[in-house]
Amino acid sequence: MVTQPVENNGYYASQYEALVACLPGSDLPWLRQKRDEALASFSASGFPSPREEEWRYTNVSAIERRLFSPAPGKPGKIERGKLDAIILRDAYALVFVDGIYSDEFSSTGGLPDGVLACSIKHAMTADGERVKSWLGAGVEHERNGFISFNTAFFSDGAYIYIPSDIEVERPIQLIYVTTQNDSLACTRNLVVADSGAQAVIVETHLGLDELSYLSASVSEVFVGENSIVKWNKLQCESDRGFHFGGVYASQQSYGRFEHNNYSFGGLLVRNEVHVELAYASECNLDGLFLATGRQHVDNHTRVNHIRPKGISRETYKGILDRRAKGVFQGRIVVAEDAQKTDSAMKNRNLLLSSDAEIDTKPQLEIYADDVKCAHGVTVGELDEDAIFFLQTRGIDPVTAKNMLTFAFANEMVERISIPCLRSLVQTHLLNRFPQTNIRTEWL
Amino acid sequence: MLSIENLHVSVGDNEILKGINLQVNPGEVHAIMGPNGSGKSTLSHVLAGRSGYDIKAGSILYQGRDLSEMEPEERAREGIFLAFQYPVEIPGVSNIYLLKAALNSIRKHQGLDELDAMDFLSMVKTKTKLVEMDEKFLYRAVNEGFSGGEKKRNEILQMAVLEPRLAILDETDSGLDIDALKIVSEGVNALRSEKRSFVLVTHYQRLLDYIKPDFVHVLVDGNIVKTGDAQLALELEEKGYGWVGQSDVVEV
Numbered sequence: 114m115v116t117q118p119v120e121n122n123g124y125y126a127s128q129y130e131a132l133v134a135c136l137p138g139s140d141l142p143w144l145r146q147k148r149d150e151a152l153a154s155f156s157a158s159g160f161p162s163p164r165e166e167e168w169r170y171t172n173v174s175a176i177e178r179r180l181f182s183p184a185p186g187k188p189g190k191i192e193r194g195k196l197d198a199i200i201l202r203d204a205y206a207l208v209f210v211d212g213i214y215s216d217e218f219s220s221t222g223g224l225p226d227g228v229l230a231c232s233i234k235h236a237m238t239a240d241g242e243r244v245k246s247w248l249g250a251g252v253e254h255e256r257n258g259f260i261s262f263n264t265a266f267f268s269d270g271a272y273i274y275i276p277s278d279i280e281v282e283r284p285i286q287l288i289y290v291t292t293q294n295d296s297l298a299c300t301r302n303l304v305v306a307d308s309g310a311q312a313v314i315v316e317t318h319l320g321l322d323e324l325s326y327l328s329a330s331v332s333e334v335f336v337g338e339n340s341i342v343k344w345n346k347l348q349c350e351s352d353r354g355f356h357f358g359g360v361y362a363s364q365q366s367y368g369r370f371e372h373n374n375y376s377f378g379g380l381l382v383r384n385e386v387h388v389e390l391a392y393a394s395e396c397n398l399d400g401l402f403l404a405t406g407r408q409h410v411d412n413h414t415r416v417n418h419i420r421p422k423g424i425s426r427e428t429y430k431g432i433l434d435r436r437a438k439g440v441f442q443g444r445i446v447v448a449e450d451a452q453k454t455d456s457a458m459k460n461r462n463l464l465l466s467s468d469a470e471i472d473t474k475p476q477l478e479i480y481a482d483d484v485k486c487a488h489g490v491t492v493g494e495l496d497e498d499a500i501f502f503l504q505t506r507g508i509d510p511v512t513a514k515n516m517l518t519f520a521f522a523n524e525m526v527e528r529i530s531i532p533c534l535r536s537l538v539q540t541h542l543l544n545r546f547p548q549t550n551i552r553t554e555w556l
Numbered sequence: 557m558l559s560i561e562n563l564h565v566s567v568g569d570n571e572i573l574k575g576i577n578l579q580v581n582p583g584e585v586h587a588i589m590g591p592n593g594s595g596k597s598t599l600s601h602v603l604a605g606r607s608g609y610d611i612k613a614g615s616i617l618y619q620g621r622d623l624s625e626m627e628p629e630e631r632a633r634e635g636i637f638l639a640f641q642y643p644v645e646i647p648g649v650s651n652i653y654l655l656k657a658a659l660n661s662i663r664k665h666q667g668l669d670e671l672d673a674m675d676f677l678s679m680v681k682t683k684t685k686l687v688e689m690d691e692k693f694l695y696r697a698v699n700e701g702f703s704g705g706e707k708k709r710n711e712i713l714q715m716a717v718l719e720p721r722l723a724i725l726d727e728t729d730s731g732l733d734i735d736a737l738k739i740v741s742e743g744v745n746a747l748r749s750e751k752r753s754f755v756l757v758t759h760y761q762r763l764l765d766y767i768k769p770d771f772v773h774v775l776v777d778g779n780i781v782k783t784g785d786a787q788l789a790l791e792l793e794e795k796g797y798g799w800v801g802q803s804d805v806v807e808v
Contacts, residue, residue, distance in 0.1 A: 520648025
């Protein structure tokens with residue numbers, strides 16, 4: 114491990130100079146320009162600082178102090194068996210090992226005609242015009258240091274295009290595995306669903322063993338008119354891994370975007386979900402985050418109602434144990450033109466230890482006068498009456514507490530409509546309760 | 557089965573039970589009646605092992621063992637069951653899951669194997685019929701969104717599945733309409749046996765129209781002031797608690 118107490122920007126600038134020729138699209142002037150600008154912006158401002166309002170509760174100096182090695186073209190070795198823990202049966206799969214697309218592990222056979230699901234590197238030649246017009250259109254790299262960092266350094270990512278009125282019935286799973294210590298995996302994903310198209314995306318992050326690394330992933334999603342995109346994210350980074358994952362969705366009229374966020378792993382994690390709604394479009398954001406030990410998990414959501422009649426729902430639940438720290442920042446903006454907006458946000462948190470901490474900050478910014486907006490936050494402990502009740506039914510208090518904690522979490526998991534995804538998430542959830550004797554076959 | 561001698565219980569500085577004596581033998585049904593604040597619920601909570609109650613004096617022996625030495629879950633595994641006055645809602649835990657976890661922990665304690673899934677399910681389904689409960693309730697979260705009557709029936713269902721030796725029903729009749737009261741009572745009556753004892757804690761006599769007790773005890777201000785048979789409950793209904801309360805005050 115290389116530790117450097119001061120500026121790392123110089124380190125990354127020199128890495129960039131050395132590597133940029135091997136990054137995908139290095140021969141494309143427009144992309145090279147984008148990367149150069151992003152690097153300049155990162156060099157000037159660095160990773161976000163807690164002085165920035167949107168980063169008030171999350172200090173990423175642990176990431177700043179480290180010098181992660183971008184290693185494009187040199188993915189580590191992984192046995193197929195390691196993927197069994199996260200791969201969905203009956204789904205298309207795009208697998209990225211250490212930020213590089215793996216042809217060996219990916220399977221996209223049988224996609225409907227016209228649908229593209231491939232690496233973004235491949236898409237730069239196969240569907241170059243679309244990549245050029247959409248990449249960076251969903252989120253400006255200046256929004257924060259991680260996004261400019263990702264824009265400069267992304268070594269690959271997923272590209273998915275679904276033409277008008279096509280429904281992709283099986284989920285498309287994006288799997289990101291990190292296998293090397295001190296490594297940097299930057300991936301950039303682009304999902305475009307044309308009008309009336311439908312797709313289910315499952316974004317899965319897995320870190321092997323006890324590795325320490327930085328995984329920084331940025332996804333831009335374009336939800337066309339009448340189109341439905343259901344996005345699920347399962348984050349199981351290693352307990353020493355650093356994770357930044359942002360999903361930025363732009364919707365057209367009558368579209369629907371769902372984002373279900375299950376964040377279990379990682380030492381320092383920032384999940385961002387930003388959605389822009391159009392006329393009569395809908396979005397639903399669900400989240401469940403668990404942290405224990407010294408984990409820090411930050412969930413940053415933003416819902417922008419720009420046009421009238423949008424509907425948004427948001428429910429985030431957090432469970433913090435031991436010395437863990439959780440953050441929920443939910444911001445809903447209703448623009449002046451967004452009359453008849455209907456929006457509701459809930460955040461419920463369970464603190465299992467007196468050393469655990471949650472910072473929760475719901476924000477409503479309403480500039481229209483005919484809207485319905487509600488929000489509610491709770492922070493609590495396990496219900497003593499419920500623990501006693503379970504004891505009177507013969508269940509010991511440790512098991513009772515685990516059952517109640519699991520139940521609090523499972524409420525979110527039970528909302529998953531795809532059975533194989535539900536059981537995958539449940540399995541990873543149970544892995545986070547090692548002492549429990551809750552048994553999957555009872556669920 | 558249960559032998560309570562000179563039991564004094566306090567909550568903080570407040571003495572609630574002031575020297576209770578009660579002997580419950582196998583197969584007997586005891587009703588404990590009394591006005592609000594007499595200590596009825598305290599007695600049932602103490603028997604189930606709820607924390608926050610200090611036993612200042614006296615003893616509770618259950619099957620010859622000192623009950624105060626046993627954790628609530630150990631009491632349950634040894635056959636004590638409390639039906640709650642206010643059943644707890646547990647979102648996210650299904651009824652069937654609760655029943656399975658509870659029954660298996662009790663069976664394990666008794667050195668029995670877990671029931672296999674099919675046997676368990678058919679047994680539970682039989683018991684749901686006993687309390688006239690739709691099987692769909694098995695897959696719903698414990699008591700979440702249940703009506704008052706459904707919650708009480710659910711308590712009786714748990715009792716039927718766990719087959720306790722000593723069942724304590726804490727105001728199970730409160731908040732029940734007459735139909736629900738009948739269903740609950742029939743559930744209890746079906747479980748009466750020579751080996752199983754019941755302690756019914758109730759404010760009103762009407763539960764005893766359906767479940768005939770062997771003994772009725774009147775609890776006033778932390779003391780059992782009168783003990784009789786089922787007839788006593790009827791007298792209480794007619795004359796009110798003031799009647800026994802007065803006589804007690806005179807005796808003291």
